[in-house]
Amino acid sequence: GQQLNQSPQSMFIQEGEDVSMNCTSSSIFNTWLWYKQDPGEGPVLLIALYKAGELTSNGRLTAQFGITRKDSFLNISASIPSDVGIYFCAGPTIIQGAQKLVFGQGTRLTINP
Amino acid sequence: NAGVTQTPKFQVLKTGQSMTLQCAQDMNHNSMYWYRQDPGMGLRLIYYSASEGTTDKGEVPNGYNVSRLNKREFSLRLESAAPSQTSVYFCASKWGKYNSPLHFGNGTRLTVT
Numbered sequence: 701g702q703q704l705n706q707s708p709q710s711m712f713i714q715e716g717e718d719v720s721m722n723c724t725s726s727s728i729f730n731t732w733l734w735y736k737q738d739p740g741e742g743p744v745l746l747i748a749l750y751k752a753g754e755l756t757s758n759g760r761l762t763a764q765f766g767i768t769r770k771d772s773f774l775n776i777s778a779s780i781p782s783d784v785g786i787y788f789c790a791g792p793t794i795i796q797g798a799q800k801l802v803f804g805q806g807t808r809l810t811i812n813p
Numbered sequence: 814n815a816g817v818t819q820t821p822k823f824q825v826l827k828t829g830q831s832m833t834l835q836c837a838q839d840m841n842h843n844s845m846y847w848y849r850q851d852p853g854m855g856l857r858l859i860y861y862s863a864s865e866g867t868t869d870k871g872e873v874p875n876g877y878n879v880s881r882l883n884k885r886e887f888s889l890r891l892e893s894a895a896p897s898q899t900s901v902y903f904c905a906s907k908w909g910k911y912n913s914p915l916h917f918g919n920g921t922r923l924t925v926t
Contacts, residue, residue, distance in 0.1 A: 709853070731912035742817070742903050742917030743856070750912065788855065792912050798861075798869055801846075801915055805855040 704789055706804035714812050719776040721807045723789030732772035733790040734763050737806075743788055747774070776809075784811050815839050819904050819918035826894040826925045834889040834921050836904030842916070843909035845887035846871075847879060849900040850920075856903065862887055864909065894925045 706723045713719060723732070731750055735743035747758050749765035749772060756763055760777045776783055789804040817838045826832055838845065843864045848856040848871075858871030862881040876898060878890045887906075891898060901922050905915040 706855075733914050735917075740919070742905075742919045743915075744917070745914045748912075748914055790856075790915075798863070800858060800861070800871065802858075803848075803856040805853060 704791060704802055704804035706787075706789055706807050708807060709805065710808040710810070712810045712812065713779060715779060715781060717779055719779055719783070719809060720773065721775075721787060722771060722773045723804050724771045725791065726770070727793070728769040729772075729791035729793065730769070731792055732763070732765050733801075734761075734772070734774050735788040735790060735803075737786040737788065739785065743786075746787075779809075779811055781811055781813060784809055817904055817906055817916055817918035819902075819921050821921060822919070823922050824924070826891075826923065828895060828925060830894050831890070831892050832894065833891075834902055834904075834923075835886070836888065836918060837886045838904075838906040838916070839885065840906060840916065841884070842906035843884075844907050845881065846905045846907075846915065847877075847887070847889045848903045848905065849873065850903060851900050859889065859902075891923075894923075896925045899923060899925045 734746045737743040747763040752769050754765040762775045764773045786806040786808050788806045820835045846861040847859040857873050860879040862868045865884045880888050901920045903920050904918045907913045907915045
């Protein structure tokens with residue numbers, strides 16, 4: 701089935717640094733979703749992208765829907781301790797005639813104070 | 814505003830035991846999903862229910878059964894637990910629209926010994 705490949709798998713940064721991560725697919729997606737999972741909790745939606753080339757911000761977070769529709773990027777500026785967690789990209793797809801949401805493997809972000 | 818509620822939060826089973834994971838949502842969503850999360854694997858779909866009265870298999874359905882009891886509730890049953898089913902299980906729900914985002918519960922951490 702379709703797969704989303706996220707990179708990097710993990711990041712170790714200093715507080716205040718900017719963060720960039722991306723998600724790629726061999727297939728076209730019409731929507732890209734970025735989720736964040738805090739330790740011990742379920743993923744929470746951060747940003748939704750619905751159009752190729754779209755650039756959307758949510759506070760210090762900015763995400764872009766790639767022009768080819770096969771990739772998406774998430775940037776975090778001036779990281780703070782509460783940014784720690786796992787970030788997932790996801791996209792809806794049709795598999796065997798049914799609509800499903802597929803997820804990347806996640807990028808684990810660790811911040812040193 | 815509870816959103817998606819999962820019970821229990823933690824469970825330890827012995828191999829061969831059975832149990833049911835409960836999930837309820839109060840957002841009047843049509844679709845409900847069960848995912849499992851394993852280290853380095855992201856979120857993998859076990860079963861889903863596109864609407865009340867229907868259920869379908871996801872990527873990893875073996876060893877599980879589900880019941881969409883009504884529009885609010887979607888349960889996941891392990892008939893004979895195996896150590897390979899040790900995982901964190903997430904229930905999620907969304908509107909039926911193709912690209913609407915998922916809302917997750919806080920997960921059930923299951924250990925099978």
